[in-house]
Structures are given as structure tokens and as C-alpha cells.
Amino acid sequence: MSRYSxxxxxxxxxxxxxxxxxxxxxxxxxxxxxVDLIGLRQGEIILIxxxxxxxxxxxxxxxxxALANENQCQAKVAWRDGKNIQxxxxxxxxx
Numbered sequence: 001m002s003r004y005s006x007x008x009x010x011x012x013x014x015x016x017x018x019x020x021x022x023x024x025x026x027x028x029x030x031x032x033x034x035v036d037l038i039g040l041r042q043g044e045i046i047l048i049x050x051x052x053x054x055x056x057x058x059x060x061x062x063x064x065x066a067l068a069n070e071n072q073c074q075a076k077v078a079w080r081d082g083k084n085i086q087x088x089x090x091x092x093x094x095x
Contacts, residue, residue: 006052007050007052008029010050010052010078010080011027011029011036011037011050012027013085014036014037014048014050014078014085015027015037017085018037018039018048021041022041022042023039023040023041023046024039024040024041025037025038025039025040026038026040034047034049034060034063034064034067035047035048035049035064035067036048036049036050037050037078044073044074045071045073045074046073046074046075046076047064047067047068047071047073047074047075047076048075048076048077048078048087049064049075049076049077049078049090050077050078050079051077051078051079052079052080053079053080054077054079054081054086056077061077061090064077064090065090065091068090068091074089075089075090075091076088076089076090077090
């Protein structure tokens, strides 16, 4: 399986997990933007970058954080930890 397929499958898995938690999720497939998923729920917005290995560059973190700040919403990185999905909030303090 290619790295693209692995990443796309992981994005779909995260989207499904969030949808099961009551989020409306939009996937930005193939956009090469800082955001892979956008989640909406009861007035909340989250921007998510999905990584299969938790590694995210400082530039990507900065772009994601700036976009979240501009839109007054949360930014998170999702990564695979074995069979589990982990999330880390991205903000100006942790990159």
C-alpha cells in the first residue's frame, strides 16, 4: 500500500471516529493544505492535520495554528498510536 493510500485511509478513519462522536466532518482530500479535516459540532470548529507517524513540520504547525487563530477555532494533529487515534492541540505555545 502506498504512503498516499495509508494517509488517505487514516484520514477516513479519523473522520469516521469524529462523526461517531457527533461531529460533522469534511475531508479536504488531495488539497495539500494545512488542513485534512474540518469538524463542526454545536458551534465548535476544529481543524485537523492527520499524520500516520505524529511527525509534523514546524512550518505545517505554524500554518495550522495561524489558520485556527484567524478563524477563532481549535487546531489539532491526529496520529496513529498502534490501533488508537491520538490528538494533540496545536497552539502558539507548543510549536
